[in-house]
Amino acid sequence: MPxxxxxxxxxxxxxxxxxxxxxxMMNELADDFGVSIxxxxxxxxxxxxxxxxxxxxxxxxxxxxxxxxxLLSLIAVFFIGQTLGAMAWNYESMMLARILTGxxxxxxxGISVSISAGLVPPHSRGKAASIVLAGLMIATVxxxxxxxxxxxxxxxxxxxxxxAIVVLLSGILIQWLLPSSTQKDRMNAKDxxxxxxxxxxxxxxxxxxxxxxxxxAAFSYFTPILTDVTxxxxxxxxxxxALYGIATVIGxxxxxxxxxxxxxxxxxTGLSILLGALVLFAVGAENKWIAVLSIVLIGLTxxxxxxxxxxxxxxxxxxxxxVNTVHTSFITxxxxxxxxxxGIGISSGYGLVSPLWVGACFAVIGLLSIVPYLxxxxx
Numbered sequence: 001m002p003x004x005x006x007x008x009x010x011x012x013x014x015x016x017x018x019x020x021x022x023x024x025m026m027n028e029l030a031d032d033f034g035v036s037i038x039x040x041x042x043x044x045x046x047x048x049x050x051x052x053x054x055x056x057x058x059x060x061x062x063x064x065x066x067x068x069x070x071l072l073s074l075i076a077v078f079f080i081g082q083t084l085g086a087m088a089w090n091y092e093s094m095m096l097a098r099i100l101t102g103x104x105x106x107x108x109x110g111i112s113v114s115i116s117a118g119l120v121p122p123h124s125r126g127k128a129a130s131i132v133l134a135g136l137m138i139a140t141v142x143x144x145x146x147x148x149x150x151x152x153x154x155x156x157x158x159x160x161x162x163x164a165i166v167v168l169l170s171g172i173l174i175q176w177l178l179p180s181s182t183q184k185d186r187m188n189a190k191d192x193x194x195x196x197x198x199x200x201x202x203x204x205x206x207x208x209x210x211x212x213x214x215x216x217a218a219f220s221y222f223t224p225i226l227t228d229v230t231x232x233x234x235x236x237x238x239x240x241x242a243l244y245g246i247a248t249v250i251g252x253x254x255x256x257x258x259x260x261x262x263x264x265x266x267x268x269t270g271l272s273i274l275l276g277a278l279v280l281f282a283v284g285a286e287n288k289w290i291a292v293l294s295i296v297l298i299g300l301t302x303x304x305x306x307x308x309x310x311x312x313x314x315x316x317x318x319x320x321x322x323v324n325t326v327h328t329s330f331i332t333x334x335x336x337x338x339x340x341x342x343g344i345g346i347s348s349g350y351g352l353v354s355p356l357w358v359g360a361c362f363a364v365i366g367l368l369s370i371v372p373y374l375x376x377x378x379x
Contacts, residue, residue, distance in 0.1 A: 002119045004178055005131050008112045011075065011170040012135030015105040017143030018082060018163050019047050022098075024148030025156040032156070033091045046095055047102035051332045054099070055106020059325040062107070067118070067321060068178050071111045075171035078104035079164055086160035106332065110325025113310060115178070123260050126311035130256020133306045137252050141245035145238070195317040196326075200373075204316050205330040207369045208309040211271065212334030213341075214362030215302030218278055219244070220339035221346065221355040222295065225281075229352050230291045240292070244299040251304025259307040263315060266308040267370055270301040275363035277301070282356035306331075338362060 022029065026040045033040075058077075062070040081100030088094035116128040147159040195201060226232045226240060255266055274297070281294035310327065317323045342355030350357075 004119060004174075005116050005128050007170060007173055007177065008116055008132045009135035011167065011174070012109065012112060012132055013139050013143060014135075014163050014166040014170060015078060015101070015108060016136045016139035017147060018078075018085075018101055018160075018167075019044075019051075019105065020139060020144045021147040021151075021159055021163065022047075024144055025151040025159065028151055028156045029094070033094065035091055039091070043094065043098045045336075046098045047105075048332050048336050050099045050102025051106035052329045052336070054103030055110070055329055056322065056326050058103050059107045059110055059322055062111075063322065067111055067115050068174070070321070071108060071115065072171060072175055074104045074108040074111065075167060075174070078108065079167050079171065082160060082164040082167060086157050086164060106328050107325055109328040110323075111321050113324040114321040117314060125314055126259030126263070126307045127256050129310040130252050130259065130307035133310075134249065134252055134256075136306075137245070137249045137303070141242060141249060145242075193322065195320055195323050198317050201313065201317040201323070203369060203373070204309070204312045205327060207267065207366055208313070208327060209330045209334035209337070210362050210366035210369060211267075211274070211305055211309065212303065212331050213338035214274060214278065214359040214366060215298060215338065216335045217338035217342035217355045217359035217362060218281070218298060219302070221342055221352065225285060225352050225356070226291060229285045230288055231286075232288065232291075240295065243292070244295045247296045247299025248302070248304050251300035251302075252306065254300075255304055256307040259311040263308050263311045264370065264373060267305065267312065268367065268374070270305045270308065271363050271367050271370070273297055274301040275360055275367065278356050278360040278363060282353045282360065285353050285356070 022040065022043045029040045029043075030036060058074070059070075062073065065073075078101050081097050081104060084100065085094055085097035088097055112132050113129050116132045117125045120128045147162065150159045150162055222241065222244070223237055226237060227234060232240065255270070258266060277294045277297035280290060281298075284290035284294075309331075310324070313323060313327050338359065341358050345354030345358050346352060348354075
């Protein structure tokens with residue numbers, strides 16, 4: 001793999017860390033801005049909403065310039081948003097910062113995947129994407145805990161500055177090391193938008209959304225399930241979440257190596273394992289060994305299937321930037337819908353394990369969405 005792909009992973013790592021870091025400093029932000037914890041939670045919602053809606057819109061405005069220049073522009077916008085967050089003087093200014101960084105992050109994800117695809121042969125696109133997206137996985141295992149520790153010892157503003165510096169450095173190195181693209185690398189708006197006339201692309205997007213929706217319907221409520229149902233102590237939760245994160249990184253690496261050759265087989269197998277793990281967890285949530293096994297299996301599949309999802313999208317509609325950015329929006333939409341419906345299950349009185357059953361329903365529908373394509377070699 002070209003070294004540039006690892007540098008793209010660093011940029012994605014920083015941006016994903018920014019997305020999640022608010023969760024580790026909610027109390028500090030609530031105290032500083034004089035608002036409730038639930039109001040701070042809207043910062044996460046705003047970031048995700050900006051990714052879903054704003055990312056494709058911003059990408060559409062960048063289709064007339066080359067990918068390197070587009071990525072550097074997005075890194076600059078993200079840096080401005082992250083800096084505004086570090087300097088935020090009230091709740092409204094922080095909300096604006098989260099929206100700016102969310103929009104830039106979504107578009108940067110799509111362009112980074114497209115650039116990585118252009119740096120390797122077609123049969124290695126899935127592997128390249130898995131390395132770029134490893135930045136996303138590592139952000140949950142390393143970035144979130146690290147920014148939380150920095151916030152506890154040096155204040156939450158220092159955490160924001162730390163992420164801003166990493167993004168700035170990655171942008172400088174990309175400008176320095178990424179070769180200037182040729183005319184053929186210029187994004188073509190007509191070709192990019194024509195891809196969306198392919199119905200198989202929308203089917204691939206739907207499957208991705210269902211995979212991530214099923215995963216996050218469960219993952220979003222791991223902590224209350226593990227403490228209140230499985231009876232793990234609060235002190236053990238960080239270790240269990242770290243175990244899940246490690247499983248996700250391992251799954252991403254393994255699937256990334258196989259995604260290009262066995263795309264549909266991986267999606268079918270992964271969804272089947274994810275479904276089995278969610279049902280097993282829901283039925284045996286009171287057993288600690290079953291709970292641990294289940295979260296490992298969910299980690300090894302779920303989000304870790306991103307390389308196979310991306311490989312399917314690129315096999316279906318090419319490696320266009322807009323195609324990949326909209327894919328990112330569908331994945332983010334899966335996070336929002338999955339966690340929302342999981343919460344509805346709990347608030348409706350179906351118990352803390354109800355999000356696991358919601359996730360299982362997503363997995364079943366995901367499997368059904370793949371059935372029409374099992375005999376097709378190129379989709």
